[in-house]
Amino acid sequence: MDREQALTVVRESLAAAVPGADSSGLASDAVLREELELDSLDFLSFVETLSGRTGVGIDEDDYARLDTLEACAGFLVTRTG
């Protein structure tokens, strides 16, 4: 998975997991939880969707690394080799 693909699946997962969350105008380094006002349940849904769509296992210890669009994409690129 390249960076562009990763970024697309991250945006799609956000939209699918969190109704009303619009990441289209979001800076790639904006902190997701703050900018989109995600609570812990939203974030869990996002992780669940992202993991389901990419097949990448995401542990709780990885949550802290998934704070921005950029970071999420980077995480996926690393994990998918």
Added chain:
Amino acid sequence: MPSLGADMTEGSLVEWLVQPGDTVVKGQAVAVVDTAKSAIEVECFEDGAIQELLVEPGTTVPVGTVLAVLADGGRTDAPAGATDTGETAETTNTAEAGKTVETIKAAEAAKATDSTKATGAADTAKTTERTAARTTPLVRRLAHDRHVDLDSVRGSGKAGRVTRADVEAASRDSGRIRATPYARRTASELGVDLRGIDGTGTDGTIRARDVRAAASGPTTPARPASPAPAAAPRPAVSPEPPAPDGHAQARRQAIAHLMSKSKHEIPHYYLSTTIDLAAAVAWMREHNRAVPVAERLVPAALLLKAAAVAARKVPEMNGFWIDGGHVRPAAVHLGVAVSLREGGLVAPALHDADTLSLPALMAGLRDLVRRARTGRLRASETADPTITVTDLGDQGVEAVFGVIYPPQVALVGYGRVLDRPVAVDGLLGVRPCVTATLSADHRAGDGAVGARYLATVDRLLHHPEDL
């Protein structure tokens, strides 16, 4: 039309989910009702078959109005017996018919006394005949003591039996200012005090036109021959249902009203304690490592479970303050404050939260929050909470001292789970901690009991494996 909250006086039927002839079971959603807060699914309270639907979609009717008739004798209008206001459809409709004629112009009167009038009159006779058989001596005695006319109370028990809760609700109701949500909104906009206004609606309910009349100077009662200007465009039975885009504003008003009522009536006291969550968080992480993402827990699930179990162990914090007494239900239905993205909040119930396993509570929580935000809550969920929890941890604050939802007697607040320096066994360590607070009704109990409640929450969170 069930009462879906302490502040609800009327609701607008959005759609029927069943048709005449359909077989329904207890707990099944049969209709969608629009309130000032959101669209809510109304559940049937008994098994049976739908015989007749009495209210057309798009119609706004007062709480207590019969919505449909079940073939087996029960009625679908009151799924939540304990919180139903007890106002009967029979008296409502008859009174409406009588009042309508004297207070509003003829054209509206014709509209007001449509199909529901005939049904209402017929039902009144039937109800009177049934009264003797449909309650217990104990309830009859209570009704007598509280000066409640049993004939005017619609029973929410089996086969329309009048229960203790019905009588209590009816007696509680008589002291409250009745006004439509639209009237409250208008009053707030015009800066008019609802007290002192004579309502011209059902059972003296204050309507928007009454508020406008009061605002425009000396009150002149509207006569059939010379309708008050403000009254003209308003249909008699349906003061306009809230427009979809007016929802956020209506919800704001509903919250404003309820919270003002709380602070006006409830002498709150506040307690706070900081709880070491190291054991709880470690246990949760261990659990989460072993299950798929979909079954993972969040700290909020543990905090909610602890609050529910503590409410069972310290029942003084559970239930309602009604008519100068603390009503303590056997069950703990945990209200969960959910903030909505377009603004405002709702606090629907996780039923029997104290008995749910953590995975079940977590699944229930996710489902509840999702439906709260997409506007499909069930009537029993909005009406049933016996104690409410507000968790503002995700908003980043350390502590929240909340306002109690009347008529509940307590509200539990959780702040953010933060790493803090903590002294453990004489050594300083950094551990995850949360500040738990309790807002409690001083009428229902004293600080010592509240302290026992928070200490119980603390103890429970130190033994997450037992939660």
